[in-house]
Amino acid sequence: MASSTSSRHGSSQISKIYRQSSTLFLTRRLPESLSTILPVITAPTTTDSNGNTSVVDQAPIAKSSRTTRIKVWSLYLTILNAIVELDGEEGKAAFGTQEWRNLVTKVRDGIVWEEVVQNGYRGIEGDVDADVVINLATLLLAHARTQHLNQQRLEAYLAAARTPNLDLTGRFNESSVRGASPTRSVGTDTPRDLNARVKILELYTLHVLLRNDEWSYARDFISASEVLDEERREAFLAALQSLEDEREEAAQREQDLAREKEEKLRADLEEAKRRRIESEEREARRLEEQRSARAGSEVDYGVDSSHPVQGNGSASGKAANGNGSASGKSSPSRSAAAPKKGAIKSRVVHSTRPSGSGQRAVTPPNMIQRATNLMGSVQKLIKVLAATLLNNPGSVLRxxxxxxLILLALGNRAVKDRLRGMWGKVRGTMGMATKVSYI
Structure with a gap:
């Protein structure tokens, strides 16, 4: 009777602490919530004179009922999950750098699983409640560095726990016997416990094994499991096949994406190469045009020496006739047109034919040759103007x-009158000079 009263008092105290810790957790006061729940799940210790620490009794949670154990351990694991999900700076500010790192390491290295087994179930792996195992596996699945430890722990639990026994009649008969020693349920004797075991198998086969890339072993384990009935087995295999198809599709998408990136990179390289070649060709053309313009700017300007300018056509003609009559020889006829001053010099090769005396007579150019020469001169002039404009655009603009300005000045009536008067004087002077030359 005293033992029963003490047990009820302990469970009541644990429930009170659980409610306090839950309230603190809901208000996001994680350090206070953790410090409140720790005395319940930690075994009391003592230190001797030599500084050695030893456990003097079991943790209070190990003596509580199954429902209380599940509630307390679930809250503890939930608090640890929230602590691990904290930002680094926030976690260090709340718990201190070293304490926060220890808590994170406890979860990521799977140390928390051993802590639960030792403090809550006296080190017996198979006695851990199925709901607690589910929470532990889920926590490690989310935050553990590797899933190999999670796989080992689940395999150890599945091997240690008893197979489900749904014959409830035997349990009722056994419990009705006076003086029968109570046996701890390992979570496999009721339909609820069976559902929990199925959930554990789901975590093990469809999550942990797949994270460790053991697809074939997962399929074999599902096919050989005695816990799963035919309907659940087919559902598990269908889910496994669906996950495998998704993995293959994801791998195919990654390959397609990598191939597209490679093709795009190759196309970009080819485009860059093509642009470089075009740029080099444009630069070569520009240099060639500059050389052509520079060569065109070196054209000779002036009066052709082969066509002398005659000052007085009539007098020269008379002198030529006089010389011709005195010599008595027929001189070859030459037609020379004096170009205007500043015209472009052009050399035209005239066709010749031998005369009776053996001399070569130069024939005058026809209209086609003259037009050709004129077009060539205009073309050269345009090239020269273009080169001048490119090399020195300021002079062209000036x-x-x-x-x-000259055209505007000529448009003024006063300027026209003055120019007309000046031209009259010049023409009169030239007329007087002509009369003097005739005299």
Missing amino acids: TLAFAV
Whole structure:
């Protein structure tokens, strides 16, 4: 009777602590919530004179009922999950750098599983409640560095726990016997416990094994499991096949994406190469045009020496006739047109034919040759102007401005009158000079 009263008092105290810790957790006061729940799940210790620490009794949670154990351990694991999910700076500010790192390491290295087994179930792996195992496996599945430890722990639990026994009649008869020693349920004797075991198998076969890339072993384990009935087995195999198909599709998408990136990179390289070649060709053309323009700017300007300018056509003609009559020889006829001053020099090769005396007579150019020469001169002039515009556009602009100013000045009536008067004087002077030359 005293033992029963003490047990009820302990369970009541644990429930009170559980409610306090839950309230603190809901208000996001994680350090206070953790410090409140720790005395319940930690075994009391003592330190001797030599500084050695030893456990003097079991943790209070190990003596509580199954429902209380599940509630307390679930809250503890939930608090640890929230602590691990904290940002680094926030976790260090709340718990201190070293304490926060210890808590994170406890979860990521799977140390928390051993802590639960030792403090809550006296080190017996198979006695851990199925709901607690589910919470532990889920926590490690989310935060553990590797799933190999999670796989080992689940395999140890499945091997240690008893197979489900749904014959409830035997349990009722056994419990009705006076003086029968109570046996701890390992979570496999009721339909609820069977569902929990199925959930553990789901975590093990469809999550942990797949994270360790053991697809074939997962399929074999599902097919050989005695816990699963035919309907659940087919559902598990269908889910496994669906996950495998998704993995293959994801791998195919990654391959397609990698191939697209490679093709795009190759296309970009080819485009860059093509642009470089085009740029080099444009640069070569530009240099060639500059050389052509520079060569065109070296054209000779002036009066052709082969066509002398005659000052007085009539007098020269008379002198030529006089010389011709005195010599008595027929001189070859030459037609020379004096080009205007500043015209482009052109050399035309005239066709010749031998005369009766053996001399070569130069024939005058026809209209086609003259037109060809004129077009060539205009083309050269355009090239020279283009080269001049490219090399020294300022001079061209100044010339155009000067021409515009002259045209504007000529448009003024007063300027026209003055120019007309000056031209009259010049023409009169030239007329007087002509009369003097005739005299």
